[in-house]
Amino acid sequence: MTPLLxxxxxxxxxxxxxxxxxxxxxxxxxxxxxxxxxxxxALVALPIVLPPTVLGFYLLVVLGSQGWxxxxxxxxxxxxxAFSFEGLVVxxxxxxxxxxxQPFTAALTGVDQRLLEASASLGAGAWRxxxxxxxxxxxxxxxxxxxxxxxxxxxxxxxVLMLGGNIPGKTQTASIAIFDNVQMLDYASAGxxxxxxxxxxxxxxxxxxxxxxxxxxxxx
Amino acid sequence: MSAPGVLxxxxxxxxxxxxxxxxxxxxxxxxxxxxxSGAGKTSILECIAGFRRPExxxxxxxxxxxxxxxxxxxxxxxxxxxxxxxxxxxxxxHMTVGENIAYGLHDIAAVEREGRVxxxxxxxxxxxxSGRRPGKISGGEQQRAALARALVCDxxxxxxxxxxxxxxxRLKSVLLELLFDWQxxxxxxxxxxxxxxxxxxxxxxRLLVVELGRITADGDPRNVLxxxxxxxxxxxxxxxxxxxxxxxxxxLELGTMTCRIAxxxxxxxxxxxxxxxxxxxxxxxxxxxxxxxxSPRGLSARNLVPGVVELVEERGGMVELSVRCGATLLRxxxxxxxxxxxxxxxxxxxxxxxxxQSIRYLRG
Numbered sequence: 303m304t305p306l307l308x309x310x311x312x313x314x315x316x317x318x319x320x321x322x323x324x325x326x327x328x329x330x331x332x333x334x335x336x337x338x339x340x341x342x343x344a345l346v347a348l349p350i351v352l353p354p355t356v357l358g359f360y361l362l363v364v365l366g367s368q369g370w371x372x373x374x375x376x377x378x379x380x381x382x383x384a385f386s387f388e389g390l391v392v393x394x395x396x397x398x399x400x401x402x403x404q405p406f407t408a409a410l411t412g413v414d415q416r417l418l419e420a421s422a423s424l425g426a427g428a429w430r431x432x433x434x435x436x437x438x439x440x441x442x443x444x445x446x447x448x449x450x451x452x453x454x455x456x457x458x459x460x461x462v463l464m465l466g467g468n469i470p471g472k473t474q475t476a477s478i479a480i481f482d483n484v485q486m487l488d489y490a491s492a493g494x495x496x497x498x499x500x501x502x503x504x505x506x507x508x509x510x511x512x513x514x515x516x517x518x519x520x521x522x
Numbered sequence: 523m524s525a526p527g528v529l530x531x532x533x534x535x536x537x538x539x540x541x542x543x544x545x546x547x548x549x550x551x552x553x554x555x556x557x558x559s560g561a562g563k564t565s566i567l568e569c570i571a572g573f574r575r576p577e578x579x580x581x582x583x584x585x586x587x588x589x590x591x592x593x594x595x596x597x598x599x600x601x602x603x604x605x606x607x608x609x610x611x612x613x614x615x616h617m618t619v620g621e622n623i624a625y626g627l628h629d630i631a632a633v634e635r636e637g638r639v640x641x642x643x644x645x646x647x648x649x650x651x652s653g654r655r656p657g658k659i660s661g662g663e664q665q666r667a668a669l670a671r672a673l674v675c676d677x678x679x680x681x682x683x684x685x686x687x688x689x690x691x692r693l694k695s696v697l698l699e700l701l702f703d704w705q706x707x708x709x710x711x712x713x714x715x716x717x718x719x720x721x722x723x724x725x726x727x728r729l730l731v732v733e734l735g736r737i738t739a740d741g742d743p744r745n746v747l748x749x750x751x752x753x754x755x756x757x758x759x760x761x762x763x764x765x766x767x768x769x770x771x772x773x774l775e776l777g778t779m780t781c782r783i784a785x786x787x788x789x790x791x792x793x794x795x796x797x798x799x800x801x802x803x804x805x806x807x808x809x810x811x812x813x814x815x816x817s818p819r820g821l822s823a824r825n826l827v828p829g830v831v832e833l834v835e836e837r838g839g840m841v842e843l844s845v846r847c848g849a850t851l852l853r854x855x856x857x858x859x860x861x862x863x864x865x866x867x868x869x870x871x872x873x874x875x876x877x878x879q880s881i882r883y884l885r886g
Contacts, residue, residue, distance in 0.1 A: 419573055420612040420668075422599035424626030424675060431600075434625070438616045 303471050305479035306498060312387070312475060313455040316394040320402035320451045323395070325444070328406030347400045354397065358464025361393045365465065385467045390475075393465045394455045402451040409443020410436065442513045449513075453506040456499065527584015529679050529711040533569050533576035537562060542569075542576075542735040548679075550709035552702065554743065556722045557732035558754060563715040564608075566732070567681040570713070571606045572599035583678050583711070605677030607685045611668035613656035619643075619667045620652035626675035638674055646670045646700060662693040669697065673704055680705065680712040687718065698725070719760050731755055753803070756884055761805035762853045764884065767791075769800045778824070778878055784849035790824040791881040803884035808842065808855040812875035815864050825876035827852075831868055834861070841866070845874060 303311070331343060349357060365372045365383040375383040383389040413436050421431040437444075459477040466473030468482065476499055483492035532545035542562045546553075555563045568574035570581055572588070575596060581589040588597045613622050620639060627635045643649040646666050651659055656667070665685065672680070682701075686694045705712050716722055722729055722743050729746050731739035733754060739746045756764060767781040770788070777793045781804060789804065796802055818826070829847040841861045843854045852874065856866065866872070 414612070416608070416610055416612040417614060419571075419599070419606070420614075421625070423571055423602075423604055423606040424671065425600050425603070426625070426628070427598070427600045430628070435614055439614075 305470075305474050305476045306495065308387075308471070308474065309456055309476040309499075310502075312390055312394055312458075313452045315391050316398055316455045317402070317448045317452040319391065319395050320398060321444075321448055324399065324402040324406055324447065324451075328403050328410055328447075331403070331407045332410040346403050349397050350400050354458070354460025355464055357397060358393065358461040361389075361396070361461065361465050365389050365392060384465055385469060385473060387472065390462060390466045390473055393461045394458060397458060397461045398451040398454045401454045402447040405443050405447035405450060406440075409440035409447070412443065413439045445513055446510050449506050449510045453503050453510075456503060456506075527586070527678065527711075529570070529581075529583050529713075531566075531570065531579075531581045533566075533579035533581060533589075535565065535569060535574060535576040535579075537565055537735060540735045542566065544732070544735070544737045545579075546730060546737055546740065548711040548713060550711060551728060552705055552712045552714060552726045554722050554726040554729045555713055555715045555732055556719075556729050556743075556746075557717065559717055561732045562735040563717075563732045564683055565735070567606070567683055567713060567715060570602075570679065571604050571681055572597065572602050586678075603675070603678045605672040605675065605680045606683075607668055607672050607681070608683040609685060609687050611656070611661075611664040613664055613668055613671070615656050618653050618655060619648060619659065622656065622667060623671045623674055625671065642670045642674045662689050662697075665689060666697060666700075669701065676708070678710060680710055682712065683715045684717070685714075686721075687716070753884055756805045756882075760807055760809075761882070762808040762855075763804075763806040763811075765804040765806065765850065767802050767804050769796050769798050769802060771798060772796075786848035787827065787850045789827075789876065789881060790878050791883075792878060794883050796883075805882045805884050806852075806876065806880065808853040810877065810880035811852065811854045813843070813845075813854055813856055813860070813864065813866065814873040814875060815866075815870070817873050818875065821875060822877075823875045824878045825874075827874040827876065829872055829874055831866055831870045831872055834866060834868055845872060847874065 327346070331339065331346070362384055363369050365375070367373065367376060367382050367384070372383045375388075383392065417435055417439070418431055421435045426434065457477060458475070459481070462473065462475050462478055466475075468474050468478055474482070476495055480492045480495045480499075483489070483495070528550070529548040531547070533542065535542040539560070540562070542565050544566065555566060557563050565574060569576050570588070576589060576591065578591045579589070580587070580591065587595050588602055589595060613619070614625065617625070620643070623643060624635055624639045627638060640649070643652060646669065648663060648666050648670065651663060651667065656664055659667070665688070669685070686697055689697070714725055716725070727742060729739075729741065729743040730737050731746060733752065738752065738755065753764060765783045767783045767789070769779055770782050771780045772793065773779065774793070778790050779793055779796070780788055781791050781802065782788050783804070791804060794802065812823075817828075827847050829845040829852065831843050832846045832851065833844040835842045836858070839858070840855050841858055843856060843866060845852050845854055854874065860866070
């Protein structure tokens with residue numbers, strides 16, 4: 303698998319996992335009355351400020367063959383989690399967590415409470431209210447979160463290098479291949495790959511901002 | 523359609539500033555909850571709708587228990603069959619008007635659902651808006667649609683929280699008529715919250731006054747509002763002048779009393795249950811005072827008070843004058859036409875004419 307395809311695959315899997323895990327987490331953050339919620343919020347935001355090498359180091363410790371998670375994984379599957387695609391997915395999910403959860407949370411809290419009350423008073427239970435009112439109205443924010451986590455994973459470097467090593471076809475993503483090519487003074491390849499990544503990232507951001515502009519249905 | 527029943531409520535719930543504590547019963551009638559903003563009117567509706575959980579008490583509709591603290595029953599909002607409408611129409615912005623109205627009918631057959639949606643939309647004259655999004659229709663149309671959406675579900679009680687206060691007069695009366703027709707047909711208990719005295723007068727035969735979380739008066743709006751029971755309620759009901767006075771003399775044969783305000787103003791007032799020397803508070807509407815620029819003669823009114831205009835303020839369609847009568851400042855409302863033709867400006871000497879029967883007492 304080429305580095306670019308591997309990056310796209312990693313970004314796709316990561317953003318889907320984040321959609322599945324991040325949405326319930328965001329729901330909880332949006333509506334809980336738990337007093338220590340701010341701690342959870344800080345924890346979710348941590349990957350934004352942490353150097354990727356620090357995050358990668360701890361992940362390597364936990365997911366490596368000596369780490370508890372790594373050993374458990376090894377017993378189940380027969381191979382280590384570090385230096386594998388699955389390991390990269392775990393790392394990327396954590397690394398991109400705030401980029402999904404924060405827009406999700408903002409989108410969910412942005413849905414007018416009065417609409418939820420109206421839905422309930424019209425006989426809709428929690429699940430129906432979520433599917434028919436909350437989800438459609440939060441959709442632009444949810445798509446933003448998915449697109450942001452996709453784009454962020456695509457550009458990931460430090461965590462991948464620490465956790466995945468640099469195994470061509472297995473863990474060598476586009477950003478690492480670019481670094482490699484520059485090391486080997488192959489500027490032509492590095493340039494091509496950089497341009498492609500930049501084009502994809504730009505297209506994604508255009509999509510995100512376009513979605514934001516497209517939220518035409520708003521209560522006055 | 524289930525038979526509508528009586529709403530019985532007896533709740534206590536802590537609010538930010540005070541405790542909500544009230545008990546009342548609503549038959550198949552319209553009852554106005556009247557009081558200042560922040561008095562707890564909305565909180566009462568929220569308890570019934572299920573948005574707020576009382577600490578103690580019991581709520582039932584037609585024998586069906588919605589909340590009972592003693593047995594721990596608290597029916598979730600979506601199973602209460604309560605129609606709720608506030609000043610905000612809260613239409614779902616991503617659905618058309620038609621979809622909004624059909625929203626609460628998800629558990630009935632499609633054919634029946636369409637029939638009911640169509641008939642209520644025709645009744646509310648919004649059939650033409652069926653395919654439009656709420657953002658594309660006017661505020662009045664939105665409120666019409668929101669009302670239709672609540673009523674089409676056949677709620678067992680209707681809770682209306684100042685639903686028409688954002689609308690202009692004509693639109694308001696059209697919607698009120700639709701609403702009352704519907705209520706008469708179904709005989710469903712209806713609670714209507716307002717802080718507007720005019721609205722309170724015109725809406726219902728029964729009015730509950732809410733003050734600081736308690737029901738302080740219950741009865742016919744005219745009786746309740748025209749015999750003010752407290753200072754706050756009096757000012758809400760539009761008694762702009764509240765005057766501390768002392769009873770000087772009782773005239774049993776005339777059915778009046780003479781009351782002295784400050785040291786230099788005497789008014790003839792209706793006879794009340796007070797003795798000479800008692801302190802009373804008089805309540806007087808600014809709109810019940812007549813203004814003359816010359817001393818009038820041959821008047822039936824017993825009170826003719828000279829004064830000087832101190833301040834003239836335009837307020838919407840009318841003009842408020844502050845008139846100095848010795849040590850007392852009285853507020854008087856006149857029309858803009860009257861202000862012009864009488865040249866009422868600051869410094870102008872005037873005569874105020876006050877009918878004895880327009881003066882009321884404040885209890886306590």
